[in-house]
Amino acid sequence: MKHLIQLYVQQFKTTLAMMFQYRASLVIWTIGQVLEPLVYLIVWLVVAKSSGGSVGSYTTTDFAAYFIVLMLVNQVTYTWIMYEFEHRVREGVLSVALLKPVHPIHSDIADNISSKIITLPIMITIAIIFVFAFHASVAPPLWAILVFIPVLLLAFSVRFVLEWTLAQAAFWTTRVGAINQSYFVAFLFLSGQIAPLTLLPHPVQILSLLLPFRWLISFPVELLLGRLTMVETLIGLGAQFGWLIVSIILLRIVWRAGVKVYTAVGA
Amino acid sequence: MSKEKHNPMAYAIHVRDLSKFYVVSQQETGTKAAFQNLVHRRKTEVRAVDGISFDIEPGEIVGFLGPNGAGKTTTLKMLSGLLHPTSGELSVLGYVPSKREAVFLRQITLVMGQRNQLVWDIPAELTFELNQVIYRIPRDSYRSMVTELTELLDLGSLLKKPVRNLSLGERMKCEIAAALLHRPGVVFLDEPTIGLDVTMQQRIRTFIAEYNQRSGATVLLTSHYMADVAALCKRVLVIHHGKLLFDGELSGLLQQFTSHKTIIIQLDNCKANLSNYGEVKSYEDGRYTLRVPKAETARVTERLLAELPVIDLLVEEPPIEEVIARVFAQEEK
């Protein structure tokens, strides 16, 4: 454990140095992270205004709050491993990692957390500006605020393990682009990034309950908006734990099988 | 090298009947073939390494020779645990590499000439520190090793510069240093001098010898440059088409595979037809280079001295590159 902490600290230094080199990329990346929820926020505001100030149970201020919190939750839970893993396998960069006496997931987790620590202040600043610009308001009960932090961390863990596992498709196919895109489209709709899930058709809502996506984005967002009862929150926590266990088991199986394939055909 | 009674665990590296076969599906061009590929792929088996055996004692430096695609890199990757052997017996420091146990990985290193572990945009020093943590190197040991490597490789201020600003040679030096921080007992070097200029090659060569001397590490290296092998390795392994052709001292390799010698003579300002003495390889200002079968060297020399106005005569072994090239060319037939 002590070694892992040292490893994380050292990785933080490395990531920090790299981020400093990639300042421009950071700005570009931030624009993307901000623009998408912003566009949907604006679209829904227009819709709400044209239909008497609200859609379903969402008023204009609710929409604003929803998409601003969503932007932050997405920022905290976001990973880029699915884009990166293919490159590692194809270019043989993974070989270097496999020669190291530490599981490669650790440097990925450390790297992810490090860059989040660096970018989060920027995102929070933008979020605050948006709160004023779009007159967002949230009034969650105190317990919801307290539960929000562990829920957010769980959402991050599940999303990280899940996407790290899916990224390993690169061991079997060189065409992960199609897999990634299918995943992102499903994620976009079923996690509530296009619209709050209650506004989606009923069958889609049922589907979203069965898949992991909503528990990673929509659930934490609605919790902080004060839209969930305690019972609903407990169900959500249960779903998150369930998916965490499932995804960790999957990760172990897939990683073992993937490395076997990789070391059979060579890099 | 028949030391069969020797306990295999006492070797740093022990390899018996090691093989690696790949199944490669053929990719053909053309619409029809491409469509057929979707349904049924034609597959062929490639024998990258085909039943090789050798043992390496602790502390030895062994050179691994062979043309591209001979199976050198495949063997190194199997030895370092990056590839699963198809069959055969393999142990490095008593471990089975393909299990990739942390205790094993902490005692070896693999440096690949074209593939790097240093992060491109940041100073090498940061990657070093990351390695310190990953390999759990105690602080004192880490510090003294960095000092030692800095001195031996003349790293100086290189560690503080972003890697992308380093020249290829400087980068390679840092790369090698990063790979040795944890004082591995077994070092695999795959083309460590590829693409470097002569002085830098020399420098890295000297360093490898020095490191081996100081640490007693076992070194197995592949190289295109015969000079690397000649300077560093008493013993060489020659591999071709996945098979081991030779295992022994470098001088023995020359003995075994040279069939010809080169005779260079300077004639006293006259042109002569020397083709009945041997194969004329070149002629320039009265200076002839002849290629003569080894067994006839003495007789031909005698005849030349007796029959022609010779000013100077020199008998040479052919260059080692040429010998090797001939070995491979013969195998090809």
Next chain:
Amino acid sequence: MSYFRIFLAFLRVNIYGETAYRINFIIQLFQSLLNLGMTLGGLAIIFTYTNLLGGWQPNEVLALVGVYFLIGGIIRLIIQPGMEQLIESVRDGTLDFRLTKPADAQAIVSLQRVEIWEILEIILGLGVLIYALVKLGEIIGVLQAAEFVLMLTAGGVIIYSFFLILSTLSFWFVRVENILVIFQSVYEAGRWPVSLYPGWLRYGLTFIIPVAFATTIPAEALTSRLNWQTLVGAIALSIVLFIVSRIFWKTGLKRYSGASA
């Protein structure tokens, strides 16, 4: 048309490199359909709650989506790949090979790479556009059609010039690899009529990153929203920007050859 022949030559090289990979066609088709499905799904959800978005009817927004795919396809087919290659070759020095060719360097650089399967995105975009126009039931007059083609061309030229200026920055700053990614994420905003957006964003999407000229304005031409000021403005801007980007390119090139000599 020597440029056209250069284009055809590069096209042939690119297609030749592709034929062994038939499956790329299927994958790209799948991805394009997925992309379209996602966009249409989003529209469907929104239009269950309203029937007018920023003054645009569902079928008008659909026509806009068609234009969005059409132009997006053109960008990824020919504009972006060449510019990415340009940035890359400035960095690793291989631009020299391009410059030694006896033809206009800008033309060579711009036409050097073609992502052939993006043509599917263009076809899909055209399909959506035609479907939407049929649904709208409007008769497209010759004038309107001409306006549309004109605006589409102006939009294309503006986007091309914009890309060229951004990529030319690599002559001064080597680390601009990701600069083109900006456009990609911002372009997503062009899926909706820019009139939806608050003033600062609309301004940004029109004049800073000219997404509006590529999507909204051509779509306006088809849905009888275009006024003559916009029409003239777009044409003028495309000409000015093209000239500016050309000057930019020449200056950058001079600097490049000066520095590398």
